[in-house]
Amino acid sequence: METGELVTCTYKTGRYIGKLIDPTPAKPTSVVQILAVLRHPVQGDLHQPGQTDVALFQERKALAFNEKANIPDTHLKPYSGDVPDYNESLIRAVELFEEGLVNEHSPFADASLQALRSLQRDYRLKP
Template sequence: MVYQFPHKTGQYIVEIIEEKGDQLLVKVLAVLKHPRQGDLHNPNEVENVFFHERKALSQFEKRYTTAQFLKAYQSEVPNYIDSLKQSLYELEEKMKQRNNAYSLQALKCIEQLKVDYEQQYKTNF
């Protein structure tokens, strides 16, 4: 069975691979929503904050969580790289539409993420 798993500001499709008490070890299969860029504690801010470049969890990356954060995923699981591209393009389009200081900084991060992902996954973004 596969699940939706929120991690920071991203959303992933995962499967449980191990249980230790109330802790579940999950493995990332696909990306539903790419993490937001910037400071999580000061969303949409660029002044006087450290603006973080945030990557999506990698294919097959593992994380511990609890059952309360997992929600059954009923649809077909997409290919990881295709889902990563789609989620990044959706975030990029959203930032292009905003056209403010935050979105301009986020777009710079997204451009660098494309370069990083191309090297990591050996595909064009």
């Protein structure tokens, strides 16, 4: 892949559309500038997914608009299509994540919803 190419990528548990800024063949990672959110990151402890009895149930924010992240090359795929507005994509990703949690009815889903609602205030998506 080449500099300036649009890609989809995963970072931790989120999925994004971005622009390849620094593809470095000698390294196993490339720098990607984030343009849109496809899937909001999962909340909680990544090492103990689905668990609420952990030392820290972490709130995980989506990467910000134009934020640059080092993404493993194995997590990059070419993207062709329109790039949605970042804020609209974030709202949609949060709504999809929230819908899934509301229908899950578990302690993990409840804790994730609480963390997500806190993030919505940080994102200024809800009062």
